[in-house]
Structures are given as structure tokens and as C-alpha cells.
Amino acid sequence: MPFSIDKLLKARGFKALCKQSTFDFIKTEDQDFFYLLLKSYYFRRVLRDVLFIQKIGEADKNLIREKWGKVADEYIAKIEELGILLKKNGLLIAQFSLSDMGTIFEWFIAKYLSEELSLETMVDVKLKNLEFGGDIDVVARVGTKLVMIECKESPPNNISVAELKSILDRVNYLKPDSFILLIDTTLSVKRNILDNIKWILHDEPQRCREGVYRVKDNYYIITAKRNILQNLAVAINLVA
Helix, strand or coil, rough: CCCCCCHHHHHHCCCCCCCCCCCCCCCCCHHHHHHHHHHHHHHHHHHHHHHCCCCCCCCHHHHHHHHHHHHHHHHHHHHHCCEEEEEEECEEEECCCHHHHHHHHHHHHHHHHHEEEEEEEEEEEEECCCCCCCCCCEEEEEEEEEEEEECCCCHHHHCCCHHHHHHHHHHHHCCCEEEEEEEEECCHHHHHHHHHHHHHHHHCCCEEECEEECCCEEEEECCCCCHHHHHHHHHHHHHC
């Protein structure tokens, strides 16, 4: 292969020391089913609430129903079917923690990029000589271009200015051809994300369409407004 992620990283002076090769949260035979469920924003939200609560009783189910409506019972049943919830002493006990939601979301995004957009991807990449700390959530190759993707599945008000600055410092050091900040929310990102990005980069984010914003020509902020995967595809097409 004339181009690969490894070669594009090497050209920038980096080497991938570690990258996620397997996804063992869900049985292999159930992973395609899980992936299809994750395409629903409401399923992702119900799953996040389940992992946050950990021990689900009837009162907890009522809280989830109040937030997400009729789909809550269906999705809780699917989560149990997948083995993420196990019954014990009248409760449904989560087998993962809320911190695992980030890994699940990264896997979901990488699977979409590789299987539906036919892109080479790496997940949870640790790089030798990478300053400013942290791993790279997802790296994708679009032709000869290297795309760095930061995945955030928590609400935008959980992303501080300091965290944004750290992410952008890492982007500036890696120097990908494009950077995508992917935030799994339908909430407004103007105050917590767009205004802070503008302050850090001294550049006004431009709205390409609902849920897709462009900064400094090759930086994109993507949200789940409309559909997060469709929005991501728009950004990838702009990169290409």
C-alpha cells in the first residue's frame, strides 16, 4: 500500500505504539446488532444513563422513561439482551462503568468509518514522542490525508476550556491534514464549545449545516443534530 496511517504518521515523525485491535465489550456475534442500535441517538443516551446509574430498579426505569419516552423500555431490554445488564436480587446490574462509554463510542465511530465509508482507521492510538499527553481517539486515512478525531460522548458543558486547549495543542503538535471534534449531543454548543474555540484559535466557527461547523479551513466541530454519522460523512467529504 503506497499510503497507510502508519506511513502518514511516520512522515510526521510519529510511531503508533499501541492501538485498539479488538472490541471485547460485546460478544463478536452480537457486535453488528450493537452497532445498529448505537446508530440511534436515544439508544446511546439510554445506554449512558444505564452505565451512570449502575443498579437499575423500577424507580430508575421511571426516571429513564421520563427522559427518553416510550423507547426506554425497549432499549433497556436490548441492553440486557446484549449482556450489558444482568439481573441480580431484583435489580439490573451494569457490567461496565460510565467511563467505558467513551471506548464504546470510539469503536462505533471507527466501525462506521471503516465499514460504511471504507476508510482505514485506528482507535485509541498511543504515539511515541507525542507531547501534551493523551491518546488519539480515532485516526482515519482519507486518501493521502490523515484525519484526527476526538470523540466526546458527554454533554458539552463537561468540556472545559482547559481540555479544549489541551486537545488543540495536541492537534497542533501532530499536524494532521484535518481535525474533527465529535460531540454526541443535540444540545447547543455555542457557549461551551464554539465561543471557546473562537477564543483559543482566534477564528470564528462557520456553520456548514446544522450540526457541522468549520474552523480554520480544516478543523470541524460535529454534533448529533440531525444525525451524527451523516454529519461526520459531510466533514469527511469536505476533507476529501
